[in-house]
Amino acid sequence: MNQEKSIFSKIIDREIPADIVYEDDKCIVIHDINPKARVHLLIIPKKPIDTLFDLKPEDRDLMGHMMLLLPQLANAQGLDGFKTQINTGASGGQEVFHIHIHLMGN
Template identity: 55%
Template sequence: MPSIFSKIIDREIPADIVFEDDVCLAFRDINPKAPVHVLVIPKKEIESLAHLSDEDESIVGHCVLAVAKIAAQEGLADGYNMVVNCGQAGGQEVPHLHFHLLGGAKQTLV
């Protein structure tokens, strides 16, 4: 069964998309935890960090670089956080790998 993120990729569910290329899609979180809260997701369905294979290395690297590009686009030159939750016990709510870009206010996460 496709996740809600797969449905966003397929345009079955609307989203406020801020970036897209062949590998990933980024959109504003509907329940933001910071003034800027963007989710960056790979278009390939990968459940979580725990489900990565060696062949996914370039996809993950691409997504991380996309986070940096989007942060610059969003005016976060002073800094930002990138968070990845893994599994239900790790706070992951959607079973599709995603990177949270959080900025616009001082974040102390660790």
């Protein structure tokens, strides 16, 4: 695991501001600062996990929680369809090494 605190951890800890859409004990959801669609949210687990490669069996419930949250968030944003994306590793386009799911829709 990366020892340096990610921008997402700083947002979770309220060290830097973000446009928060939703939050619970497991994750936080924010608007992407560089949106690629009319609705572009980031679903970020509060547990810092660098990439999908770093998931452990005990993270199953956390990832399931985030997946089940996606359609609820999409409905709340008025979307009748959406796209999700998880970039993994630098060669997979990941820029922030703290797992997050992009939810995008128009």
